[in-house]
Amino acid sequence: MDVATWIVQGILAAAMLFAGGTKLARHRKDLISMGMPWAEDFSDTAVKLIGAAEVVGAVGLILPWALGVAPVLTPVAGAALALLLLGAVVVHVRRKEFAAVVPPLVLAAAGAFVAVVRFVDLAS
Numbered sequence: 173m174d175v176a177t178w179i180v181q182g183i184l185a186a187a188m189l190f191a192g193g194t195k196l197a198r199h200r201k202d203l204i205s206m207g208m209p210w211a212e213d214f215s216d217t218a219v220k221l222i223g224a225a226e227v228v229g230a231v232g233l234i235l236p237w238a239l240g241v242a243p244v245l246t247p248v249a250g251a252a253l254a255l256l257l258l259g260a261v262v263v264h265v266r267r268k269e270f271a272a273v274v275p276p277l278v279l280a281a282a283g284a285f286v287a288v289v290r291f292v293d294l295a296s
Contacts, residue, residue, distance in 0.1 A: 195223025250286030
């Protein structure tokens with residue numbers, strides 16, 4: 173199970189690092205033209221904060237567990253990313269962007285998986 177969890181952690185971290193990095197590096201209007209119309213509903217600051225949360229979550233998925241330094245932060249990062257991604261699902265549903273619901277829903281499930289497995293690992 174450890175190998176499967178590491179694979180899920182790696183994929184989720186890569187996705188969050190890419191998504192968050194894009195939000196941090198690009199202006200909100202660029203994101204809208206790149207196919208992220210939801211950014212119209214948020215301020216520049218809010219989009220940057222979402223991006224920062226995604227990048228910090230990506231780092232939290234990997235480093236604490238890999239280094240053995242405050243490993244509790246890894247399942248916390250998984251749970252926090254799951255909640256953030258469920259927020260993305262809500263935004264897409266409200267905007268009636270139903271095709272855009274699936275990716276954050278799958279990633280939220282991955283975050284929840286990491287949180288549960290790593291909390292169980294800590295308890296044992």
